[in-house]
Amino acid sequence: MSLAALAADFAPAALPPETRGFRREVRDFLDSALSGRRPRDRAKTWTGWDADFSRALAARGWVGLTLPERYGGAGRDHFHRFVLVEELLASGAPCAAHWIGDRQSAPLLLKFGSEEQRQRWIPAICRSEAFFCIGMSEPGSGSDLASVRTRAVRDGNGWRLNGGKVWTTWGHRSDMMIALVRTSGGPEDRQKGLSQLLVDLRAPGVTTKPIRLSYGESEFSETRFDDVFLPADSLVGEEGQGWAQVNAELAFERSGPERIYSALALLDLWTRHLAASPDPRAVAALGRHLASLATLRSMSIALTARLHEGLSPVVGAALLKDLGTATEQAIPADIADLIGPDTADAELMATLAFLHQLSAVFSIRGGTREILRGMIARGLGLR
Ligand SMILES: Cc1cc2nc3c(=O)[nH]c(=O)nc-3n(C[C@H](O)[C@H](O)[C@H](O)COP(=O)(O)OP(=O)(O)OC[C@H]3O[C@@H](n4cnc5c(N)ncnc54)[C@H](O)[C@@H]3O)c2cc1C
Structure with a gap:
């Protein structure tokens, strides 16, 4: 490209x-x-x-x-x-x-x-x-998804699944997972031999355990598969084509506006706070963030137009996610630096505390910053 x-x-x-x-x-x-x-x-x-x-x-x-x-x-x-x-x-x-x-x-x-x-x-x-939830990541296979070890083998009229997934967003409340698993070869075979399977999370042998986060909530889970039987029609697409399918799925995941708006509730509160007590440094920072958001929004609409044309703008989506998450993270970081310790607005402080703690994950979920930049470089023929 x-x-x-x-x-x-x-x-x-x-x-x-x-x-x-x-x-x-x-x-x-x-x-x-x-x-x-x-x-x-x-x-x-x-x-x-x-x-x-x-x-x-x-x-x-x-x-x-x-x-x-x-x-x-x-x-x-x-x-x-x-x-x-x-x-x-x-x-x-x-x-x-x-x-x-x-x-x-x-x-x-x-x-x-x-x-x-x-x-x-x-x-x-x-x-x-x-x-539904997404079952891609495993212990030791996050960025390096091609090394997944969870394995499904043919068993009579279906599949037998063993292994486990981690960091599954809301896996413990979901009904179904689409899991990326190995159906042939070993981790050394990388992308070859990976397939996607529909897994009923209430099937015998499936255990989901919520993971408690530092801010007290449990939005993730860890899932174990112990000899889980899956019917033959659990295979999504073609056997061995899981890698190509997952990449198409990640393009749906990365192109939307959710990668730019995670800190909007906070920005809204902060704008109202500044209207009552404007501080020139804070107002200048607010202006910078609004300018970034306006640009990111135009970029996201542009990608929407590509989807509308039936294209899959994978590299553009990686670029937007990288820039978008940088802004999403800068908003709580800047407000934390600029806000006075005696600010009386309890809702503003509670929202800031929550997002300040959460924001580290913005550039991890859906692919880390380094992985996205690698994709952009590869897309441009630089590696
Ligand atoms: C909020 C949140 C929700 C998530 N939801 C889901 C979900 O629903 N389903 C799911 O399957 N997963 C989910 N994940 C997992 C997420 O996809 C992984 O955390 C992510 O892909 C990184 O994998 P890892 O945690 O194993 O880190 P690692 O892959 O071990 O990476 C650690 C660090 O090394 C860097 N790194 C790794 N490889 C390279 C490389 N080749 N070049 C340069 N740097 C590299 C990474 O960028 C990162 O900074 C979620 C994660 C978060 C934070």
């Missing part, structure tokens, strides 16, 4: 005018559904689990917005999804329950799944009846 081709991923695009009415509709719904939600809870947004909220969104057709109507989706375009996601994040809606299924699992099944899998799972995801 040349620099010009990478720049083409970011060719300016605008949200079509017909998305305006939809934005109003989403905003009106969120204003009433989330009234009274504290800013510190809004700061969790797509990591906050609320199955009832996900079902309320699904009832409006807003889970699986871009998926075909024949599978229960709303058949709308990527620009409408951008608007929906932007409003959900800006309002701090608790989206975790349906987030992975909506963003990744359903599009993955649509692209690679069998007709039977599509009919079984995509409508259930769109109705928020089945919640």
Whole structure:
């Protein structure tokens, strides 16, 4: 890929005018559904689990917005999804329950799944009846995903699964996992011999254990598979094609606006705080962050336009995620530096404390900064 081709991923695009009415509709719904939600809870947004909220969104057709109507989706375009996601994040809606299924699992099944899998799972995801998680990382296989050791072997009419996954976001509350596992060869075979399997997390032999985080919550889990039997139709796509499929999935994961808006609830509170007591250094920092966010938003809309054209802007998505997470991390870091120790705004302080502690993960989840930069360099033919 040349620099010009990478720049083409970011060719300016605008949200079509017909998305305006939809934005109003989403905003009106969120204003009433989330009234009274504290800013510190809004700061969790797509990591906050609320199955009832996900079902309320699904009832409006807003889970699986871009998926075909024949599978229960709303058949709308990527620009409408951008608007929906932007409003959900800006309002701090608790989206975790349906987030992975909506963003990744359903599009993955649509692209690679069998007709039977599509009919079984995509409508259930769109109705928020089945919640999915991603089973990629394992102890010792995070960035180096090609070294996964969890193994499934053919067993009569199905598969026998052994091994384990770690850092699975909301694995302990999910119904299903799409797991990347080895179905032939050994870790030395790297990408060869990897496949994706649908795993029912309530099947005998599956144990999920929440991992308690330093800020007291448990959004991750560790999962063990001990001789778990999986039916033959658990294989997603082709055996041995797991690596290519996972890479397509990661492009869905990295291109959305969620990689730029994690600190919006805090920025909002801080803006209101500064309006009451403006400090020139703090106001200048706020201006810098808003300028960055405006630029990142334009870049994200540009990538949305590429998705709309049916392209998969993998390198552009890596670049946006790297820049976006840098801004998301700089916002709480700057506010922590600039805010006075005697600030009386308890909600601002609680939201800052939460995001300041959380922000280290922004550049780890979905691929670390170093891995993304490696991808960009490879994309440009530099390594
Ligand atoms: C909030 C959060 C949610 C997550 N959710 C999920 C999930 O739902 N499902 C899932 O499967 N995983 C999930 N993960 C795991 C995540 O994908 C991994 O943590 C991540 O890929 C890094 O892997 P690791 O933790 O094993 O670190 P390592 O791979 O051990 O990396 C450690 C450090 O070494 C650097 N490094 C590693 N290899 C290289 C290299 N080749 N060149 C340069 N530097 C390198 C990394 O950049 C990093 O700084 C989540 C992680 C977080 C923080």
